[in-house]
Amino acid sequence: MxxxxxxxxxxxxxxxxxxxxxxxxxxxxxxxxxxxPDAPRSGQSMALTVNAPLRVRREDDVEGxxxxxxxxxxxxxVKLAVYSVLKGRRPDLVVAGINHGSNASINVVYSGTMxxxxxxxxxxxxxxxxxxxxxxxxxxxxxxxxxxxALCDAVLSNGLPGGVCLNVNIPDSKIAPEEMRLVRACKxxxxxxxxxxxxxxxxxxxxxxxxxxxxxxxATDTDQWCLDNGIxxxxxxxxxxxxxxxxxxxxxxxxLPYKA
Amino acid sequence: MxxxxxxxxxxxxxxxxxxxxxxxxxxxxxxxxxxxPDAPRSGQSMALTVNAPLRVRREDDVEGxxxxxxxxxxxxxVKLAVYSVLKGRRPDLVVAGINHGSNASINVVYSGTMxxxxxxxxxxxxxxxxxxxxxxxxxxxxxxxxxxxALCDAVLSNGLPGGVCLNVNIPDSKIAPEEMRLVRACKxxxxxxxxxxxxxxxxxxxxxxxxxxxxxxxATDTDQWCLDNGIxxxxxxxxxxxxxxxxxxxxxxxxLPYKA
Numbered sequence: 047m048x049x050x051x052x053x054x055x056x057x058x059x060x061x062x063x064x065x066x067x068x069x070x071x072x073x074x075x076x077x078x079x080x081x082x083p084d085a086p087r088s089g090q091s092m093a094l095t096v097n098a099p100l101r102v103r104r105e106d107d108v109e110g111x112x113x114x115x116x117x118x119x120x121x122x123x124v125k126l127a128v129y130s131v132l133k134g135r136r137p138d139l140v141v142a143g144i145n146h147g148s149n150a151s152i153n154v155v156y157s158g159t160m161x162x163x164x165x166x167x168x169x170x171x172x173x174x175x176x177x178x179x180x181x182x183x184x185x186x187x188x189x190x191x192x193x194x195x196a197l198c199d200a201v202l203s204n205g206l207p208g209g210v211c212l213n214v215n216i217p218d219s220k221i222a223p224e225e226m227r228l229v230r231a232c233k234x235x236x237x238x239x240x241x242x243x244x245x246x247x248x249x250x251x252x253x254x255x256x257x258x259x260x261x262x263x264x265a266t267d268t269d270q271w272c273l274d275n276g277i278x279x280x281x282x283x284x285x286x287x288x289x290x291x292x293x294x295x296x297x298x299x300x301x302l303p304y305k306a
Numbered sequence: 307m308x309x310x311x312x313x314x315x316x317x318x319x320x321x322x323x324x325x326x327x328x329x330x331x332x333x334x335x336x337x338x339x340x341x342x343p344d345a346p347r348s349g350q351s352m353a354l355t356v357n358a359p360l361r362v363r364r365e366d367d368v369e370g371x372x373x374x375x376x377x378x379x380x381x382x383x384v385k386l387a388v389y390s391v392l393k394g395r396r397p398d399l400v401v402a403g404i405n406h407g408s409n410a411s412i413n414v415v416y417s418g419t420m421x422x423x424x425x426x427x428x429x430x431x432x433x434x435x436x437x438x439x440x441x442x443x444x445x446x447x448x449x450x451x452x453x454x455x456a457l458c459d460a461v462l463s464n465g466l467p468g469g470v471c472l473n474v475n476i477p478d479s480k481i482a483p484e485e486m487r488l489v490r491a492c493k494x495x496x497x498x499x500x501x502x503x504x505x506x507x508x509x510x511x512x513x514x515x516x517x518x519x520x521x522x523x524x525a526t527d528t529d530q531w532c533l534d535n536g537i538x539x540x541x542x543x544x545x546x547x548x549x550x551x552x553x554x555x556x557x558x559x560x561x562l563p564y565k566a
Binding site for chain 1: 346348349350351352353354355356357358359360361362379381385386389390412414415416421424428429452453456457460464465466467469470473483484485486487488490491493495499500502503509510511512513514540541542543544545546547548549550553554555557558559561562563564565566
């Protein structure tokens with residue numbers, strides 16, 4: 047392959063430490079260009095800006111690599127990179143992150159980091175999202191960089207099947223992981239998701255919070271188990287959400303086709 | 307079953323015709339409560355409001371059924387319904403829509419309507435999203451209501467497998483459909499996605515637009531084919547995004563586990 051073109055995005059915004067560490071880690075692999083939200087956009091999933099103007103702004107380079115900000119979501123960033131910033135050149139790899147915070151288990155469906163990776167996948171480009179289980183803006187990304195490095199090299203060399211991208215989660219940065227495994231998303235969800243307040247005018251308002259509940263704590267083949275055990279998890283994810291026939295109940299196959 | 311509790315949401319906002327027609331259609335089946343965004347939130351996918359206060363407001367009843375608005379996304383609406391509005395009662399069914407516009411093919415991943423349905427699914431509640439292929443605010447929903455009625459009855463009686471919800475798309479309202487089929491999401495994507503403008507100060511801005519491109523126009527087992535042929539499509543969708551082992555390339559299974 048010629049010198050690869052690598053598009054980097056995230057959901058924590060162009061100023062986040064995680065995306066800058068990611069770009070530096072990738073810099074030797076090809077031409078790296080960052081297109082990131084102009085401010086934090088966590089929890090934006092695959093949201094896109096439907097009915098408002100989007101602007102692209104050139105920011106200061108990151109150690110010689112171009113960085114652009116967009117006043118939109120991670121999906122907007124990837125779309126505008128492909129349609130405008132990259133001037134018709136197609137990236138060989140889309141890498142999102144490194145997110146400040148885990149996107150294991152159910153978090154993958156809400157994650158803006160993974161939104162960017164899924165959008166890369168929708169363009170048919172091999173795409174990976176990386177997340178570190180540490181929300182600290184100054185988190186130490188050094189222990190996870192060998193895994194980022196190795197996996198990006200492997201995907202640049204081998205590609206990924208159409209419609210599949212990778213969700214990579216890295217344990218808390220206080221643990222130096224020694225292994226990276228192929229696993230599935232853990233079943234689980236959040237509980238106690240809102241703090242309730244009363245404003246000075248006596249009206250209630252709610253603020254998102256919550257505790258993660260692991261619904262299969264005994265299973266050792268999940269991303270959450272890996273994180274709990276100091277192992278980097280790689281979950282291959284499908285863009286297509288169609289459920290396979292084998293899990294459908296017989297009543298649905300009897301009910302449909304339905305004639306009015 | 308006792309009189310079922312049915313939660314209705316959407317992404318077009320509590321004032322949209324589609325959600326009101328949906329609530330009226332469901333009214334005879336149980337207690338129907340609407341919790342919808344306070345304004346249109348199309349293309350919000352499973353976005354949630356992470357770092358801002360959320361408020362719930364009681365709106366005027368819809369023909370005797372309670373309607374609430376939330377200053378957030380469709381996912382926020384479903385979460386706040388479960389955590390607050392329904393006062394600890396668990397819905398027997400979550401129904402989202404009826405969306406003004408198709409959510410077939412790749413649109414399912416961006417759709418706020420389907421975001422609400424996936425969120426109901428994350429709570430373990432049988433959930434369905436309905437979308438009509440007509441963006442007109444005054445679209446005629448009458449031809450699709452017999453299908454909404456029949457499918458909601460069937461799901462209330464039989465339930466759905468855990469982690470599976472239904473994405474139902476209805477052809478343009480100028481066609482009265484005669485059939486509803488179980489199919490898969492069509493492969494396809496959008497092209498030419500941005501109109502480019504220059505503001506009075508000479509700065510560029512971009513506005514989302516685009517043309518849908520069907521990548522498998524010959525396939526007759528897809529939702530897009532159904533819509534193009536006047537048939538209502540039902541695609542069972544997975545909340546879990548983990549790709550099945552069978553589609554993974556051999557290099558990935560050789561590369562992982564990787565030891566640093």
